Amino acid sequence: MAEKSFDYIVVGAGSAGATIAANLIERRKGTVLLLEAGANDRDPLIHIPAAVGQAIPRHTWPYAAEPAEETNGRVLPVLQGRVLGGSSSVNGMLYVRGQREDYDRWETEFGCTGWNAGEMLRYFKKSENNESLSGEFHGNDGHLRVSENRYRHPLTQACIRAGQQLGYQYITDYNNWRQEGCGFFQAATINGRRCSTSVAYLSGVRKNPNLSIVTDALVERIEIENKRATGVTWRRSNARHTATARAEVIVCAGAIGSPKLLQLSGVGPVDALEAVGIQPKLVLPVGENFHDHMHMSVNATTRHPISLYGQDRGLRALRNLTQWLLFRTGILTSTILEGFLFADTCNQGRPDVELHFLPVIDSFDDPVGATAGRTHGLTIKTGHLQPRSRGRVTLRSNDPNALPRIEAGYLSDPEDLAGQVRATRLALQVLEQPTLRAMIDEVFNPACSIDDDAAIEEWVRNSSKTVFHPVGTCRMGTDPKTSVTDLQLRVHGIANLRVADSSSMPQVPSGNTNAPVIALAEKAADLICEAA
Incomplete structure (x- = not known):
């Protein structure tokens, strides 16, 4: 990769990151660097729906929640996708949106104006290409193919x-x-084949010269100068690389990876950062509000x-x-x-x-x-479907290779x-x-x-075990004391930095989370393009 400066840098090529990167390219908003810690999605097990049980252990982060009394001292895996397409490449493919009340609560209870059920329905329909259903509640022209069994x-x-x-x-x-x-269930499949966001969104833009996709790239930190995100540093094949972003850095590493990266960059709670020897650059409740199904x-x-x-x-x-x-x-x-x-x-x-x-x-x-x-x-x-328990994600050390500590608070x-x-x-x-x-x-x-x-x-x-639906750790809101981003998903107090993925959700929807994350990313893409 010769170019070291891009208009946008997107960290994480999963359900959210692939959606946003493709939108930026299709709308001709400039050059985009898309970084993914995992490998390409060429493994055939990814694309065979019934092989999901074999794909998961091969292409996931081995995250795990700490032992807790409420779950009788067990270590609970919280696996998340580590491959192009992210968790959409290894999940159960189920197309589930949740309930109207979920998104109306985002607005009325959590102050997320503009994120109510009516607004989210627009983006569910925009992303969806449903082979059977149409009308008021369904789209037939989107990237994500939704099929019958x-x-x-x-x-x-x-x-x-x-x-x-x-x-x-x-x-x-x-x-x-x-x-x-x-x-x-309806599923995100195309003629009996998995339809991940890599397939749905990236396949149409991979050859575009304005898009650079780098896999096996572990992002170590966001470069922040004078409260402005200027780029990112990552490691690949034992070599360290840095690229600058002229417009924005957009973090889409998920409810565990996104708070980890922000904390490695000096953004988070004072106690969590100082405990691992990181000097705080900005104090925000990064990693709080962790919850899961x-x-x-x-x-x-x-x-x-x-x-x-x-x-x-x-x-x-x-x-x-x-x-x-x-x-x-x-x-x-x-x-x-x-x-x-x-x-x-x-x-x-x-x-x-x-x-x-x-x-x-x-x-x-x-x-x-x-x-x-x-x-x-x-x-x-x-x-x-509507858990009240809350936990926390913090760094185990300042080594980017170390998995974070998840004190999940389950039950x-x-x-x-x-x-x-x-x-x-x-x-x-x-x-x-x-x-x-x-x-x-x-x-x-x-x-x-x-x-x-x-x-x-x-x-x-x-x-009990997790369904791998973690959310909430960089949640949006209006108060920097209780939220990490504003309602445009911009990190409070840092220019040119957004977080747009499951971590942005204030409350988990009542169902499987892949479709809601894609809808959130579609809205995020609109917000980014409007600001360009």
Whole structure:
């Protein structure tokens, strides 16, 4: 890379960074340097939907939350994408926006004027290219391709029928601000292939001479002079590089990476910076307000060998791969997280619980080892959507290679524990319905009665894990004492520096976070272009 000066430098090529960089190039706003700590996204496992379990350990930051009493002293992984496309290259691909109330609360409760549901809907529609839905709530001209399931497993269909037997309505559109019900997820896929932001946004601009993409580039600090961001320094292949930004530096490294980089650059709480020998340049609550969605895997074995177990082995694996390569059909087009149920379990007027239906036993992350030796079965991932617990992200040392410390605070608010208990009980109720009762051999995790609150609470503390939806650590707002950026996502007190990603959110939306991050980035791109 010969040029060392650009109009814009974007740190992080994930769901937000790829979206913003592509927008800047398409609108001809100047030259853009896009830096990504991970590798390119050429690994075929990234692009096969059903291979998500193999892609995650290969292309993620191994972040983990510190042990805490509320989760019985366990270390909880909080994996985040480290590859071109970021977490959109390794997630479950589910297209979920959340609820109207989420974004209206951003405005009314957190003072984020201009970020309400009506405004966010504009950007959801702008980013979306939905193959089936249109009209008031959906877009058909955006970069992000949203598709129906190409493969629907009989066990998922049975779970959805069980949801209806429990009294929930079958719905085909859960993104029209009426979320409650059960059905099949739509996914960010194109003809049976993952549609990450690398595919959706960067593929059309990669050859543009105004865009420079550098992978395997670990950004060590933002260069700040006289309270103005002037560029960044990064390391690649044991060599250090610095580039300057004529217009802006835009940080899109996620809810863990963004606060880490700001703190390495001297922006953050005094105690957190001085503890690792960094002289504060600006005091802001960087790293505070960390929160995330928790979930548990409720597991059951089936009477007959009908699940996805074994489909990744031997001749069956070869057959499935051949079908996917030739026709983009079959089992490998499954997102694994095929179906859903959104439910209001506390009579608050909107869903507080989300269930994911999987036609296989979830052994990917098994904190208690309950799935060992099990073969055919199904899993209902169940979790509370509106967590109140808050934590903190701080530096472990001033070494940019060191992973940050995540004091997550999971389950520290009693309401969150109560919500997870309600979520677990709902999943167990689904498994008791006639359709599933005829197919299930044993519900083995949790191995307790649906009415045993104490046993379920203990199981939640032992078995809960994150869904990898961290947000909030550089949240926007109007007061520098409680927020990191203003409502245009500009860092308080530092010119030419923005943070635009999941860390900017004041409160996590009620659902999976990839679509909301992309919508936020689309709005951020408008704000950046308007300021140019």
